[in-house]
Amino acid sequence: MTKQIVLKSRPFGIPTADNFETRIVEIPAVAEGEVRLTTKIVSVDPYLRGRMSDAKSYIEPFKMGEPIVSGLVARVTESKADNLNVGDYVMDRLPWQEEMVLTASGLQKVDEKLVPLSYYLGILGMPGLTAYFGLLDIGKPQKGETVVVSGAAGAVGLVVGQIAKIKGCRVIGIAGDDAKNDYLMKELNFDAVINYKTVENMNAAITSACPSGVDVYFDNVGGEISDAVVVQINKGARIIICGQISLYNATRLPVGPRIQPILLKRSALMQGFIVSDYADRFPEGFKALVNWVVSGQLKYTQTIYHGFDQLPEAFIALFEGKNLGKLIVEV
């Protein structure tokens, strides 16, 4: 018997605890080729909000009454498979369940001696790879250019800003909390930061922080924050649409200024992507990120909730902007 957390109802607007339900389920015995896993660390991510709705997207919606699935590090506690031993750790997209029995063949083993295990869900996992490919492949930042990142203190934003610094850019972070912005300035050497919640005039703040305009905008949030950045892009600018967290809980079609005339006048590019578009290049990204982490060029921070039962609360906290860096739950 083990606990799992399932989708009880589809959120309307901001998710609440009522949208989730904890259930006790049986788990089968371990058969040949299978392993038993105990969940150690679970990733909660903004994109999961999309899967909780029943709308067409890049990935199937979660089914009602079935467990939420996200990135997860688990320990092998029983093995009838050649490729995994008891005590090994694996990382994969797996259900929110304390224990589970799975076929071993597809599971990705991770090295707990190289970096802390949680890094495989963050800077060396989906968020790190998202930052790496989005910024470098779409944004193509050049030395001396100005890079603006929204959601700058989030799991992806922190990495984007630091890679942009490594590439010799002027980096401006937008976040909604002075403590987060202090961290970006003092620990990560951002060139300027804007607190979108307290700033009086967002357009004036962007102008002041970006005296040479904006060459690359890595957009994690969308909405009015992005409206203020987009009007200040330079000729040939690149806008990377990575997330739109300000719109994920919208209950009707969001409306805003039309951006096509700006893209036209500035010969600018706007490109959406999901990290799996780059699946065949993950080894390249992973290698680069590991090197930067090990050499100390990339710093990493995370916000940790404790206990399996905290998963829904941790997820909801994402939309309140409570996390600095990657939000994870240690079970």
Next chain:
Amino acid sequence: MTKQIVLKSRPFGIPTADNFETRIVEIPAVAEGEVRLTTKIVSVDPYLRGRMSDAKSYIEPFKMGEPIVSGLVARVTESKADNLNVGDYVMDRLPWQEEMVLTASGLQKVDEKLVPLSYYLGILGMPGLTAYFGLLDIGKPQKGETVVVSGAAGAVGLVVGQIAKIKGCRVIGIAGDDAKNDYLMKELNFDAVINYKTVENMNAAITSACPSGVDVYFDNVGGEISDAVVVQINKGARIIICGQISLYNATRLPVGPRIQPILLKRSALMQGFIVSDYADRFPEGFKALVNWVVSGQLKYTQTIYHGFDQLPEAFIALFEGKNLGKLIVEV
């Protein structure tokens, strides 16, 4: 003494005849290295509307009291330059003026025996090159893909649709006139057409015309027509922002559905451009277009106004959708 047409006042909304003024000006004698030109054909283009406003754009606004400048073919009537003889024709961006004296060195000579002279302002000029680079370089249409073009019967749209057919795509044209749409279907072999003015449900019309969704959208018009196309793009779609004629006369900031969430969910690209971004590749584009025209693979049509004084009226007609193909004025 010669006639010129100057900007008398900046248009508010749709331009009117009052925004223009005809003046009589002196022209100097021809000095060493100069030629005297007589204007033969003048191009009127939607993008000129942007230059009539006093807003930041990719190109300087026209100055009040100075002549409008656009693509123009002129005949050399007197020459004190080595590179041009009387009877030669040149094409360049030149002022709306019946006669003028200019330095010969920068002028581009065109061959009146290869194709009709007006082609140099259309299919072999800025509109043709715009279609060529926008569609092929940004849109990258692949055989079997679905390409939608708005403003399909305009100077650029006609060429876009035909090149997409040459590349083996399914091509859907959107225009606002049944006679234009008949031309697209019968003469240019488009696969489907939509009359946006008479169609009852634009979304349903797109669904019906694009059963496999939209892979490439070449957008000349913007606004609500484009809204209906963009919601039906496929994963990995490319949207080329070439023009936004529906918004050029907007008197306040246009608002519409936010498209970033769609670009995100479909990993889609939206790119604005202006043909001069490709200036160093014009010879490549010109050569390809000439070959298709001469071989008959690219057909060409135009709408012709007659008389220098008709220039303002011809320009205003662009925004009433009166032209099939390139709109020119023969002087």
